Amino acid sequence: MWFIVEQAALAAFVCMLVLVSAQVFFRYVLEVSVPWTEEAARWFYAYQIFLGCAIAARENVHLRATFLLDRFPSRLKAAVECCIAVAGMIFVGGIIWGGAVMIWATSTVEAGSFALSMSYLYVSIPVSFAIIFALTARDLARHWQAVRRNTDT
Numbered sequence: 001m002w003f004i005v006e007q008a009a010l011a012a013f014v015c016m017l018v019l020v021s022a023q024v025f026f027r028y029v030l031e032v033s034v035p036w037t038e039e040a041a042r043w044f045y046a047y048q049i050f051l052g053c054a055i056a057a058r059e060n061v062h063l064r065a066t067f068l069l070d071r072f073p074s075r076l077k078a079a080v081e082c083c084i085a086v087a088g089m090i091f092v093g094g095i096i097w098g099g100a101v102m103i104w105a106t107s108t109v110e111a112g113s114f115a116l117s118m119s120y121l122y123v124s125i126p127v128s129f130a131i132i133f134a135l136t137a138r139d140l141a142r143h144w145q146a147v148r149r150n151t152d153t
Contacts (some may be wrong), residue, residue: 002058005131009051016044035150036113043111043121048108050128079147092133099125 019041026034056062069077099122106118
């Protein structure tokens, strides 16, 4: 699965890069405006960002301030990590719900520059955050085991 996510994020980046380069070339070299390239590049940018968030969650490289948490005893630290994971799952669940609402709300709206439903843009949100939700659930299980065993995570 990770191969697909990583390749999709890479493909979104490459498509965005090609579209932005084409837009600059057409506008400033050929002096012809191609309106759909800007909007398509934004779509690929959104997919790149949200899939990148899922990859960053897998690698556990999102920004965290742990200077206080690192001073806690291992069992208390694991318990606090469980609370953080539960809060994160609630937050991410809300984002998934909001993304699903946006998909439904924009299902009849077409993009401004090409004939494609705007809902396809918003699919990137619940898909990426469902992956993040699953990763957070995995972390919650790992921290909960540490609480029960009284060991380091």
